[in-house]
Amino acid sequence: MDLLRRFLPSLAALALLPLAGCTGPAAGPAAPARTGSAPAPSVSGPAGDLQTAYQRVVKEVLPSVVQITTAQGLGSGVVYDDKGDIVTNAHVVGDSTAFKVSLATGGTTVGARLVSSYPDQDLAVVRLDSVPKGLHPATLGDSAKVEVGQIVLAMGNPLGLSSSVTQGIVSAVGRTVSEGRGGGGTGATIANMVQTSAAINPGNSGGALVNLAGQVIGIPTLAAVDPELGEGAAPGIGFAIPAATVSRIAGQIVSSGRVTDSGRAALGITGRTVVGPDFSPNGVAVASVNRGGPADKAGLRAGDIITRVGRTAITTLQSLSEALAGMNPGDRTEVTYDRDGAERTANVTLGEM
Template identity: 70%
Template sequence: MDASLSRALRRVGAAAALVCCLAAGCGSAASQAQQNTGTTAQADSPTAANGLQSDYQKVVKEVLPSVVQIQASRELGSGVVYDGKGHIVTNAHVVGSEKTFKVIAANSEQPLTARLVYSYPEQDLAVIKLDKVPAGLRAAVFGDSEKVDVGQIVLAMGSPLGLSSSVTEGIVSATGRTVSEAGGGTGATIANMVQTSAAINPGNSGGALVNLAGQVIGIATLGAADPDLGGSAAPGIGFAIPASLVKTIAGQIVKHGKVVDSGRAALDITARTVVDERYQPAGVAVVSVKPGGAADKAGLRAGDIITKVAGRPVNTATSLAVALASAKPGQRISVTYQRGGSERTAKVTLGRQ
């Protein structure tokens, strides 16, 4: 090897050594930076957790005094204080057919008495009124259902299993659900319900589903049932009636003593599910038609079997209710039905329930 080549290799070697040295230094610096970042993250994490915990505690402190326990002779549920006059909104299935109730406010063991104002099973809502309004009764603040978003953190407040003033936490896992209370409640079919992962257990019915702004965004109503598990509760799937519907129905009850405008569409018929030769649901038989009602005007009559509504297959009375739940009074839809073995379609302008 000549001298010039030897000197060149030594220079390259020295340069390589320098690069390795710098890389080692950078690695050390990066390691130190990671350690510093980890230290910062560890320092920030408790702060963030404490902030969220503080938000939870603030909401609980603000809203829990507006949530009560309702005791009927056979049912135990929850309710939300609607106004300062002692009106409390709850589920119709909590009050059942009873007229008087015992109410226990949050952080109190002294029962109050209340009477039924009106129950509206069609939307599973009811309003009761305290006989005597205690000092410091706090009305809840109801939020805007249109601003409820999937992923939003929510708290469910009520009396699950009789454990008054209990709070569970979760998120809004879906909106706009149409749910039929086939296995419980009043059997109502309710549109635009809020689905949540917050635990909804027996006794939570009628309680509050609350956002972190301290607003009631729904009335907790029921948990989902898993038919594959014999109808037992499906964990993490609960439903609440949206605040907009609660305000509409409860507001009418407080003002008029009843619901004067449900906002629900109707065919103006009575109906029942029919089955085929294999005993499978095959449609909805029209049992009777209200004279001058929506179906009557469209030419439907008793004995017709409805199989589709607005193009959607309908094979049970429940599926018919679901199809109508999202429709509006005055809306014009197609109804497919069978009469005398032939299929027909009518255009029906929906009435009001």
């Protein structure tokens, strides 16, 4: 059992890395995979049924997955509508505003421009300069119906290998995870993410996690890294932004050019992590309070140190973000804080980020 514990670290011990693009500058779109002319051998029974299901989903959904090339690297995107809107990750687009997009169906690359990026949820929308004939929008599924054990396919352009497909299962749902700011990450804390065992690698970011009904249930975004194993991605541990979040954020960007309703809870403060006498993280110091915001109305003020939200201990700014990510605007929660060495509590009605 000790050996199992040693080689099976907890999720809390894993670093999370964005899957933005290949190392170094983009070298242009990779050549599409070649296919032989000989017919595939037939497989009978349940295995044949599953193989047929895989092939049907790939044929149906892969044309909706594109490769996005920037000056810094490349990533993936999903065709959102027939007007040329492509949804991807904010960390894929980075600081770029112009892109080259390669369709899975082939043909010449198409220019695209940024509509808007929303780093707080690591999502962005780019729009094609011209809409190719036969553009194939994806169908977004109901991520609330995703269940552990479902078979899923990850589609994208890992390491520049265009139109790649891997398979796995949904390993967990409802994960709240944070991505680092290093390596092009936005530092976003994202709730309700789908954890999957399907292999995802740099370049998969912004692609599609698809169920066997041909619906996109998430956008692959993060891979876990075990510090004991070095800097490579931990095999079989990846995370996708749920389709419900994608639909809400992308829908607002497409319709109005910006996000007006984040759906994210907020205290209405600016804070920083503080350390205790032993130099370990010890809470979040309130640097400023938004006038008229939730914390202000509840009586918190600059200098207070938040140590708990509800039943969740708060030691760092990231832990505060993760606690709030699991709540909704309008929720009422108890905030425990230290003021001048005395512990106090306040009931706060959360606002919106």
